Amino acid sequence: MARIVMKFGGTSVADIARIRNVARHVKREVDAGHQVAVVVSAMSGKTNELVAWTKEASMLHDAREYDAVVASGEQVTAGLLAITLQNMGIHARSWLGWQIPIRTDGAHGAARITDIDGSFLIQRFKEGQVAVIAGFQGLAPDNRISTLGRGGSDTSAVAIAAAVKADRCDIYTDVDGVYTTDPRIEPKARRMSKITFEEMLEMASLGAKVLQVRSVELAMVHKVRTFVRSSFDDPDAPGMGDLLNPPGTLICDEDEIVEQQVVTGIAYAKDEAQISLRRVADRPGVSAGIFGPLAEAAINVDMIVQNISEDGKFTDITFTVPSGDVAKALNVLQKIRETVGIDDIQHDDGMSKVSVIGIGMRSHAGVAATAFKALADKQINIRAITTSEIKISILIDGPYTELAVRTLHSVYGLDKQ
Amino acid sequence: MARIVMKFGGTSVADIARIRNVARHVKREVDAGHQVAVVVSAMSGKTNELVAWTKEASMLHDAREYDAVVASGEQVTAGLLAITLQNMGIHARSWLGWQIPIRTDGAHGAARITDIDGSFLIQRFKEGQVAVIAGFQGLAPDNRISTLGRGGSDTSAVAIAAAVKADRCDIYTDVDGVYTTDPRIEPKARRMSKITFEEMLEMASLGAKVLQVRSVELAMVHKVRTFVRSSFDDPDAPGMGDLLNPPGTLICDEDEIVEQQVVTGIAYAKDEAQISLRRVADRPGVSAGIFGPLAEAAINVDMIVQNISEDGKFTDITFTVPSGDVAKALNVLQKIRETVGIDDIQHDDGMSKVSVIGIGMRSHAGVAATAFKALADKQINIRAITTSEIKISILIDGPYTELAVRTLHSVYGLDKQ
The missing domain is CATH 3.30.2130.10 (VC0802-like)
Known part of the structure; x- marks a missing residue:
């Protein structure tokens, strides 16, 4: 039995069919006996729509109002995934940032997470409940919704993984791992099985857009073992549920990588x-x-x-x-x-x-x-x-x-x- | 100086241009020196979209998750209207059901309001702040979002008007008042200037779809003077800001109607x-x-x-x-x-x-x-x-x-x- 945080981005939850596919990934881990929290982004396109409305209303807008508007996208996905999981017979409920709460500072629109009390979630894990958590959002000191800035859902996932002491944080995305370079430029690029936090930080900040830099920093500080893997793989294909080596790239501490390559x-x-x-x-x-x-x-x-x-x-x-x-x-x-x-x-x-x-x-x-x-x-x-x-x-x-x-x-x- | 609650339905906030028109209605009352709370519905079509998704996810869905999904529509409108008002130089902020809070019972999907603490809002009125409140939603005893059922925003508006002891609750809709009968059937139908709560209750429950029955009941119990008026009127036309007799139909206590007609x-x-x-x-x-x-x-x-x-x-x-x-x-x-x-x-x-x-x-x-x-x-x-x-x-x-x-x-x- 392990405790796993799974994060799914916007393209992975773009419509109900894809949300159903996400639910199958979750079911696989639940069926294997693991405790699972799922962090979701807004359905792809929704955040852009909401942001466009705030801009149309006023180019200079109150970041607190922007947050109230934009955070609704993740709220919708969390509810829809919880419904879908329940429909598959899985005990699940949605959590919004203010309900856990995920406390942030007051920098609305680009808030930093200051504290997550994981005890509530851990209690529910023990009751066999899957937590479906709206990513990208938290509760600011003014008791209003804050958002973490673009790509913040990765950060939410890693922070929650740290708070609940998860064994793994799986970031499901539209690529199946981290490559030695961009495969569109060099078809000979290889998927790495492991990469250190430090290396990933350099890769991310230099334009390999797999993971947000912030989330990698956070993972490094809290030593959260983070897998980058594809949400478009068949959820039930052989090896997908492998506890130690699921398909994808593990971002981890230097100690875990026995034989270092000079250049990765x-x-x-x-x-x-x-x-x-x-x-x-x-x-x-x-x-x-x-x-x-x-x-x-x-x-x-x-x-x-x-x-x-x-x-x-x-x-x-x-x-x-x-x-x-x-x-x-x-x-x-x-x-x-x-x-x-x-x-x-x-x-x-x-x-x-x-x-x-x-x-x-x-x-x-x-x-x-x-x-x-x-x-x-x-x-x-x-x-x-x-x-x-x-x-x-x-x-x-x-x-x-x-x-x-x-x-x-x-x-x-x-x-x- | 009066205290006014203004409510705008889905067609009145269907896009940013219409939200701007709503803001002009609000500005008129603010400029006249009144204390104003605005209650908004979701942009027209949005609630249907959200409901359709929950059904697509599962025909039998957890009402708590349904509420989390569907309540997001009003959240978006509240933020957008607050931004629009700020852009016009009006001191405004959005309030979600859980922030006030608007407490409800635990009947998710069709909750009844049990308590609204108006003191917070009244304090802000005194600071000159306009409250933009997401209608249709509240906070259930389980600390999760509840919704009041279809048309619940009218009920939100009347309940808030009662809680803050408003002088008037203006329900802005796509008709300009309550008519003696449906004008599409009888062109000679007249707009009434006043109608009693009891009569309106019968009109509403019998198919004159201007106001939700629940909201009329609530207005009757708390004696909330309620105006039905059009959001499509020019906000700055003569008489629109009339404190005692704005254009529309006043739903009020029997005492206020001096000469009763036998049939209304x-x-x-x-x-x-x-x-x-x-x-x-x-x-x-x-x-x-x-x-x-x-x-x-x-x-x-x-x-x-x-x-x-x-x-x-x-x-x-x-x-x-x-x-x-x-x-x-x-x-x-x-x-x-x-x-x-x-x-x-x-x-x-x-x-x-x-x-x-x-x-x-x-x-x-x-x-x-x-x-x-x-x-x-x-x-x-x-x-x-x-x-x-x-x-x-x-x-x-x-x-x-x-x-x-x-x-x-x-x-x-x-x-x-």
Whole structure:
């Protein structure tokens, strides 16, 4: 007997037929004797419809009202899945955020979970009841509904798994796991059976859109063993109910992965823009003077490269932002240009960031050099480089993205045999 | 300064443009210095969509889950109207049933309101805040969402008006008031400026589908002065903001109506069926033996006529049911036929019930005789008659409905001059 949290996203609950399929996945685990909580998103398209209405009512809207409107989507799915499960003879009930409650802070529209009392749910598990929980929502200190922001249902699932001390948190999605790179770019990409939290965090934040970054962070902190698996697999196919190794990718602690690979995956992010600030006065506080205002404008600055100035008076600073933020960033920079002392502002669109990720590279030298040589062999120009302990990110011209991904995937031996 | 509860139904909030129109009605009252609570239904079509999903999930569904699903419709409208009002510079917030809370009994799907603590709302009124309240829903003793059954938003509005001691409860709908009869049948029908609770109750229960019967009952018990008025009128037209006499029909206590008319309106209900039980053994308990099982089967039995038996041994019992319930009723009757002792069961579809209503008929003789003579003059056959203190109901053959309504409307002097 295990305790399992199962999470199903919008495409998995898009209509009653699919909800019925979800119920079959749940039934499989219940029949195996497990204690089960299910976290659901809104039916696909519903959240967009609700958000569009709030925008049509007013472009500037009260986040508390937005939350009341938008959270209704998950409420509907939770009730419908509970009905469907009951119809299959399974003892189930729906739970809304305020009923458990899932307590959050007061940041309506992008709230953070502060506390979940799992004791209520655990009591019901012992009575054999399946909990069907509306994801994405909680109860703010003002006694009103809060939402966790887009993709928040993954976070709900992981937080609930931590609160009830679940053995596993299964994130059912429209892909069947995490791949060594995007299979649409490299058909030789392999599904990983395991990946560490740290690696997944890098994969997720770099554009492998399988799981929300927040949910992976939370899973890492609370050591929640998280499976990414497909909701479109036949619920009763052989192996689907395997307790230890269901089909999919397990995101887990480093300890669980016996043999570390040096490089586990290649991620990429398109539509990056490079902004270069030329001959910036080099004095203490200059970086804060630049990146402070950009952060205040909610611009997501990513790679930052600063060269040591030759003469100790001026320096060049280069950084990247999503292409969509370039205009806003340039606007901010023009305003601070005089005070900070920036001689020239240049920018370049259509860049891509390709990243080599692997927890094993901490103990292996030469990983970066291999990447640089492989890209050079293909005549791919490197615009900027940043590195962390488990990741090397390289900025290149957008049109070379696919070639770079395939080249790196191959050079680190990730191709399928 | 007055305290006003305004209620808007599904067609009045069908899309954002109409919600904006509703907001203008609210703004008019706020600008006049009144304290305002607004009760809203789900956007038209939404409740049907949600109900259809619950049925698709399972024909036999847990009413608690049904409530969680269906109540989401009003939640959405409340948030959207609050946003729209804020956009017009009005201090407003949405309230869900569980937030106030509107406490109900545990009859999920058809709950009755047991208690509303109005003090919270009144405090906010004093701070100048408009309360936008999701209708149709409450909080059951099990801490889960309950719904009041179809048309429950009218009941929510009246109950809230009673709880906050409102001066007026305005029910905005797609008609501009209560008419002496259906204007589609009799173009000479007049809009009444006032009608008593008792009369409205008869009008509502007899097929004038302006207001839910429950809400009228509640208004009568708590003496809530209720206006029926149109949401499609220009919110800023002259007279719309009149405190004492806004355009529409006031439903009020008898005392407020100085000069009572003998007959105030003619109602009708089509698609009635007549069931006659012939040569029923006439002994104590026979009525209970027949109408008990019918009630248990949730069949809405209306007019009941029982003739005194000639020989003291047998009697004929005739009653009406909605045409849709005939098959179910016959099924129940076949089962009890032997035990009760019914010789023959006859039934006849396609009847209509036409009713003459007026609180003044309590003190006027001859009202019924006038109706019988008028119908006889038009060769309309009377199948059955029942009367109450303020109403005479006559069962006739369906094809004569319109003729009967027009004849009675004219004979009691209700026609427009």
